[in-house]
Amino acid sequence: MTPARSFAGARLTSWLRAGEGARVEGAGPRPVEPLVLFEFEACPFCRRVREALTRLDLEASIRPCPKGGRRHRDALLELGGKAQFPFLVDPNAGLAIYESSEIVAHLERAYGRAPEGGGANLARSLARSTLALIASGLGRGAAGSRARPSHAPAQPLVFYGFEAEPGSRLVREVLCELELFHASRPIAPGSARSPASDGAGATDRGPRLVDPNTGAERAGWQAIVDYLEATYALPTGRD
Numbered sequence: 001m002t003p004a005r006s007f008a009g010a011r012l013t014s015w016l017r018a019g020e021g022a023r024v025e026g027a028g029p030r031p032v033e034p035l036v037l038f039e040f041e042a043c044p045f046c047r048r049v050r051e052a053l054t055r056l057d058l059e060a061s062i063r064p065c066p067k068g069g070r071r072h073r074d075a076l077l078e079l080g081g082k083a084q085f086p087f088l089v090d091p092n093a094g095l096a097i098y099e100s101s102e103i104v105a106h107l108e109r110a111y112g113r114a115p116e117g118g119g120a121n122l123a124r125s126l127a128r129s130t131l132a133l134i135a136s137g138l139g140r141g142a143a144g145s146r147a148r149p150s151h152a153p154a155q156p157l158v159f160y161g162f163e164a165e166p167g168s169r170l171v172r173e174v175l176c177e178l179e180l181f182h183a184s185r186p187i188a189p190g191s192a193r194s195p196a197s198d199g200a201g202a203t204d205r206g207p208r209l210v211d212p213n214t215g216a217e218r219a220g221w222q223a224i225v226d227y228l229e230a231t232y233a234l235p236t237g238r239d
């Protein structure tokens, strides 16, 4: 698929989410120890949780668990006992949770501020429904669902992006398929974290990657994807 078509599909996927995961809203207390999330990009239930991480401006240690992958799925089985995604470990609360709605409720309770006026409205409830989450995935099909052979990094990569940003989606798909564990640092509008600055005062909320294993830094989805493929992907046998 051409880069332009990939980006159009990712943009459609975000558009179908009607603004979910596009900005910070109601962020409250911050966790001390990092949250750990086992998930995979194409999973609609995982997206529900990732949207909450963006909304609450929460960093998390992401363990990508695409189908056919072993690197983090085996660790999840040891921790939780079953292969079901998403799975959140919150060492601050001493909790490990499987169900996406329960994970979001925990995050809102522990790290959110109750919205003024009572919160949820009908449009938002519909947007957060499972059906709407599944439908939004149509923009990218099976991308970000199946593991590909890869080198395992010794240290986690650091990824700046946010859920509804189309370029971030394309990077997360590759991080997922290559099972690359990473620290996710959201930079949605309203975030306490600064996005990249071009040095002239303008800011860019496009994705950024820092790789402590090689010292590399890349900005922009295509440069990051090219770097990840060249550095971590192994031949599949079909190449």
Ligand SMILES: N[C@@H](CCC(=O)N[C@@H](CS)C(=O)NCC(=O)O)C(=O)O
Residues within 6 Å of the ligand: 042, 043, 044, 045, 046, 067, 083, 084, 085, 086, 098, 099, 100, 101
């Ligand atoms: N009710 C669960 C459903 C989770 C679920 O069905 N996740 C699927 C992925 S979308 C799964 O774990 N499939 C097993 C697998 O991928 O091995 C939730 O809301 O979290």
